Amino acid sequence: MSILYDEGQQAIATESRRVLEARTDKARLLGLIEQVGRHDEPFWQTAVEQGWTALAIPEQHGGLGLGLVELGLVAQACGAATAGAPFLTGSYGVAHALAAGIDPALAAEWLPRLASGDATGCVALAEGNAALPNLAAVTFADGRLSGTKRAVSGGLSAAVGLIWASCDGSPVLALADLAGAGRSAVDSYDNARLYADLEFAGTPARLVAKGDVAQALALDVLARLAVVTAHEQLGGAEALLHAARDFAVTRKAFGQPIGAFQSIKHRISEIYALVEIARANCIHAASSEGGEGFLLAAADARISATEAYDTASRDCVQIHGGIGVTWELGLHLHMRRARSLAVEQGNLLFWEDLLVSQLTGDKA
Amino acid sequence: MSDLEAYRAGARAFLEAMAPTYGRDARAGNSVEQDLALGRKYQALKYEAGFAGINWPREIGGQGLGHLEKITFDAEEMRFGMPTAFFSISLGMPVPILIRYGMGENREHSAWVKERVVKALRGEEIWCQLFSEPAGGSDLAGLRTRAEPDGNGWRMNGQKIWTSWAQYSDYGVIVVRTDPSVEKHKGLTYFWVDMKAKGVEVRPIKLAGGDNHVNEVFFDDVRLEDSQRMSPVGGGFGVALATLMIERYTATDSAGFGPHLDRFVKLAHEVEINGRPAIEDARVRSQIARNHAMRAGLDSITSRAFQMMMAGMEPGPEGSLQKLVSVRSRQKLSELALDLQGSAGLAFDPHGSVKDNWGASWLNAPTGRIAGGSDEVLLNTIAERVLGLPQDHRPDKGVPFNKIPA
Known part of the structure; x- marks a missing residue:
């Protein structure tokens, strides 16, 4: 419902x-x-x-x-x-x-x-291309973290970090005051995301959850962040839908607005379809917060919103033609954001697998 | 329990009682004639139980309930695979239009209309909709069947095509050209026609999937009384549009009227790829996930449209995405399901149901992408009506029908 x-x-x-x-x-x-x-x-x-x-x-x-x-x-x-x-x-x-x-x-x-807003936080669950590794390489022992989390979104200026780590072969979530961590900025295609490698060398941290509880909580946090991010992706995709539409009704070629050509009309209608499906999934996922089907709903929202924003940014630029690839017009702000958001909070590959596991109860 | 939930429970109880005799399993192996006979019996029982004409006025033979009750019942009924297809067009469009436009200026035909309505609701009579022609499908206003004045009535000649269930129909509603010298959509008039009348010939068309539910219908000097006219002369296009708009929010199926995704997941557990269950194959998982996300989105659109109607609001235009998105993805998923079965998937059951047989689902999917608004027409409609993009270049605009370059 x-x-x-x-x-x-x-x-x-x-x-x-x-x-x-x-x-x-x-x-x-x-x-x-x-x-x-x-x-x-x-x-x-x-x-x-x-x-x-x-x-x-x-x-x-x-x-x-x-x-x-x-x-x-x-x-x-x-x-x-x-x-x-x-x-x-x-x-x-x-x-x-x-x-x-x-x-x-x-x-x-x-x-x-x-x-x-006096302090900001970041969440560092991923390692390499794994959004939530079974056993993190970053370790937690005696109240201290060791290891590196790479390209953590917001990591460059966050005061605290929620860190996915392992403790004697068992998962933990720990909170680190990042004043005690090494940070190096990652030069990215979307630098406003403040990506940073966080290096822990005996950094003091406090336990938030451990074992199966930590596992379930980490997945819950990731799903919640995915739902928030899916809304952000939806907003971006919808803005691009409007940009494509507005351009197509004003730009003329061959004696008529380019929006009168079916190749353009249909492309824009397809973006509309992706946006509305993503919107419906986002609303459903957000309203399922804390409920039994939340993970599945989060996966639906994340997958459809990623597809909508990536496709919209690809096709909106295409509809604009040459002006669409200029620095000044700025559609690349959306292109960049569509990709950075697609990677943060688990990529499509992760969410596709998670969705099917939720559906079947299997672990692949 | 809300009133609507109580209504749903009542509908489900009725359907569960009917299912052993009239449901999907009971129908397996039926010929079309057997299935039609079964369908007529089921329809009569539906009428007697108060589940026919749910949202039609009481005085005409309906139940006088709302649209929500109607789609609630339809959504429940869809799950049981009842033999309703023969009546779906009849009760979906022609009969409601008859109620709206067929009474006559002074309601002089109301007794006759009510008799037709009740017989249609009971499955005793079937109505068809004669719109498409060889030269006018998506371009409805391009139709060429003509009616010329003949004494105090009309004489009709021409051909319709893709008419569902015409071979079993007693009556039809039809749009014909009565004036070729004006713009194409201004020269049309709407009638009802007796399908058993002299000069009407119905020829079934065998479709690629093997079934014959659509027909060509030929009219050779067919006499129409002026009392059969349901629109002003030249005002037929408006009534035709009203026909197409009549059920904007029908019960939908995010599976594209093909198999449920659960069936695909089950298949992926049963077959192997490289010695491992196919459900573990990333390509298969990706397709399941993408289809699930898409169908969940369509289901949420439906659920929200329903809530908007309950709140007295008009649902948004996103409901128009259902058929476009669901049927074409059903087509691709059916291909993948056949691939997964390998050579075992080459066996084909010509009587298989599109709801649970991948071969039948695949082979009949193109019909779903063309009938009731092709993918291309739907994309155009979304672009023009929802997004405000300009109409296509239209060389026939403002030109009298008989001056349009052929």
């Missing part, structure tokens, strides 16, 4: 879109592409001012106590504007794990700071 957005949710969608449209500046975003280590600071100030950092954090810890539906709507607005820094997802992942973890003191210490 899916949902219809209520009035409050609709207001969040409208207001976040309005604010971001007013405050996002394409030239500023283009300027960030070639600079390593800088994010869109005006966006972050907006996120804090609008209360987006507090949205999905429990009220007892200074948050607004809302859920994935609301955070998803903000992420969708961010995606449409290619706005943003990765903290909205990362901080939410850390906050959710702490709230669900074994250490109430740790939650009490960090959740209010994450809610106020």
